[in-house]
């Protein structure tokens with residue numbers, strides 16, 4: 001069936017456009033669209049509370065009809081990077097996005113950028129070229145797509161992108177650097193209007209639209225602030241309009257509409273600016289954004305979200321050294337970092353398949369992993385508080401951690417530490433703390449990026465009942481493909497929570 005659709009689409013000349021090609025070619029009803037709206041930064045309990053309070057009637061209606069689930073995101077739990085699961089079905093470190101900022105030992109990034117990446121502002125344009133070439137995006141697999149603030153855009157034609165033009169980027173940059181909270185709410189409303197219009201006009205198969213207002217207002221006012229609720233209501237209005245249009249067109253029953261978040265949020269009272277600490281207090285020549293000029297750096301501090309950081313040591317090395325080779329010189333630095341109130345977990349990759357985790361008052365443990373099997377052995381303590389885990393598969397590793405303070409930490413730490421682009425020391429911040437202060441345009445009252453549950457849990461609202469419980473945000477992409485009747489590629493980190501019944505419905509419709 002799929003082959004027929006693809007070849008027809010090809011002859012119609014519309015594959016990978018914004019308009020469903022088969023629809024226009026055969027004048028058929030559009031095939032089972034999947035529409036994903038990202039409520040960026042919405043914590044499940046906050047969203048549930050707003051729904052229970054009656055503030056989001058259309059989201060509540062969806063949840064009542066289909067369901068509301070809590071899933072885990074990927075580490076680092078940070079915008080853009082944590083969209084990788086939705087669009088590629090893979091963890092970000094596995095496809096080349098270890099964080100919002102990272103240092104490139106291989107020197108693939110040029111010296112004029114100090115061999116370092118930051119996806120903040122204009123830097124976002126580098127995301128697509130940094131992605132593993134052999135890991136397809138859903139945009140490359142679906143016949144027709146629409147993306148709004150998708151961050152990852154590979155396979156998405158320019159005409160099918162909302163919020164990628166120079167004018168939009170400069171508007172977003174101005175809003176960011178002015179710390180203009182209301183500006184973000186206005187951007188959400190404009191994006192919503194345009195998404196609704198384009199879905200109505202083009203009926204794309206796959207839609208991915210990110211709404212950043214909840215995240216931006218949370219940083220500025222706290223996650224329980226009234227602008228956050230306003231941003232949630234904007235999203236609820238978009239849900240209402242999409243539903244209304246689909247019902248009027250007689251397509252609602254065939255439409256999959258999912259609302260999901262990429263990370264949570266938690267209050268920050270203290271900032272421990274790691275770049276200032278390592279550079280100015282400890283005296284290492286330190287590379288950190290935004291000022292990356294100069295040479296001869298010894299240490300790179302690359303912060304995400306701002307409650308997560310990669311720290312790279314001995315930058316002159318072109319090949320990743322791993323902790324056993326670094327420990328003789330840097331053990332004191334690791335110990336000093338761990339002694340800080342800001343640091344909750346300190347992660348030290350020993351080999352691509354073995355990583356040590358330390359917590360200040362809970363000792364250390366070793367995670368080893370190989371071919372989908374995860375083991376967690378306490379060394380002199382239990383930093384994750386989950387007890388020993390031996391040879392667990394992906395599902396068991398999830399079950400072993402999901403009720404702890406570090407949901408899915410075994411799998412997330414293993415995959416991020418294995419990324420060739422990861423740091424030599426990875427830090428997850430303690431509650432109440434983050435790792436950046438000096439160059440933030442607004443004081444952060446709330447943060448994300450860490451491994452604890454306030455940051456790692458995300459809501460998933462679906463309008464049709466699921467076949468099996470969704471676990472991770474990486475399950476979203478294979479589920480979307482299943483709903484679209486597109487073959488699911490090998491090597492994904494997630495699994496589908498919907499049946500392929502959608503495809504059968506299309507056959508009978510055809």
Ligand SMILES: [Zn+2]
Pocket residue numbers: 041079215216219305448
């Ligand atoms: Zn954020």
